[in-house]
Amino acid sequence: MMNSKPIIALDGDGVLLDYHLAYQQAWGKAFGNLPKVKDPFAYWPKDRYEVRHLDAAELTYFRGFFDHQFWSSIPPIENAISACQILVDEGYKLVCVTALDHQYQSARFKNLRDHNFPITHVLTTAQADGEISPKSKAIKDLGAVAFVDDYLPYFRGISSDTHRALILREPNGSPNQGPELTIVDSVHQDLQHFADNWIQHQCLQDHRTTD
Numbered sequence: 356m357m358n359s360k361p362i363i364a365l366d367g368d369g370v371l372l373d374y375h376l377a378y379q380q381a382w383g384k385a386f387g388n389l390p391k392v393k394d395p396f397a398y399w400p401k402d403r404y405e406v407r408h409l410d411a412a413e414l415t416y417f418r419g420f421f422d423h424q425f426w427s428s429i430p431p432i433e434n435a436i437s438a439c440q441i442l443v444d445e446g447y448k449l450v451c452v453t454a455l456d457h458q459y460q461s462a463r464f465k466n467l468r469d470h471n472f473p474i475t476h477v478l479t480t481a482q483a484d485g486e487i488s489p490k491s492k493a494i495k496d497l498g499a500v501a502f503v504d505d506y507l508p509y510f511r512g513i514s515s516d517t518h519r520a521l522i523l524r525e526p527n528g529s530p531n532q533g534p535e536l537t538i539v540d541s542v543h544q545d546l547q548h549f550a551d552n553w554i555q556h557q558c559l560q561d562h563r564t565t566d
Contacts (some may be wrong), residue, residue: 360446362450363450363500364451365449367463370432370505370546371451372467381421390406394527435472438550438551449475452478453477453480454480454489454509455479490504503543510538518553
């Protein structure tokens with residue numbers, strides 16, 4: 356590898372951290388009961404758990420639990436830490452690019468470091484969908500060789516100079532389907548699968564250049 360380490364940009368929730376489990380715990384704190392899993396294959400947490408529809412006042416109350424403490428304490432996804440370590444051991448620098456209010460940037464970084472993720476820093480972006488991903492500028496400015504996310508719309512406008520890797524996750528109600536799948540370069544069941552395939556591909560590339 357060159358002295359300047361190549362950067363891989365990683366999303367937070369759904370790639371590194373288990374937002375589903377954190378949502379369940381937040382509901383329990385807010386309403387006094389831990390909701391049961393209704394559909395383990397649901398993409399969105401409100402569809403995954405046995406939770407009722409919230410009116411405007413209840414929703415505002417519930418959102419109050421998504422505070423600095425919440426964003427500081429989300430559990431890691433299984434094998435995500437080891438997957439990151441594989442990439443770091445191969446000479447990559449890892450940056451978390453997450454669609455999250457900027458006020459929680461430090462909370463997200465603390466959360467990742469507390470779990471011993473080898474992440475150098477966190478960049479927060481807007482969350483709105485659109486013709487261009489709110490993460491596109493950050494990815495471009497980083498010069499990332501790869502970008503890994505679990506939400507297909509966030510690949511819109513990401514340059515083909517960056518390998519665009521989609522984590523499919525749970526299929527029911529997933530936005531990760533349809534003709535827009537053509538804008539990504541690879542799909543994976545989780546970060547571990549991406550890391551294994553990425554390293555294998557790079558080894559093949561290195562072998563071909565030395566033949």
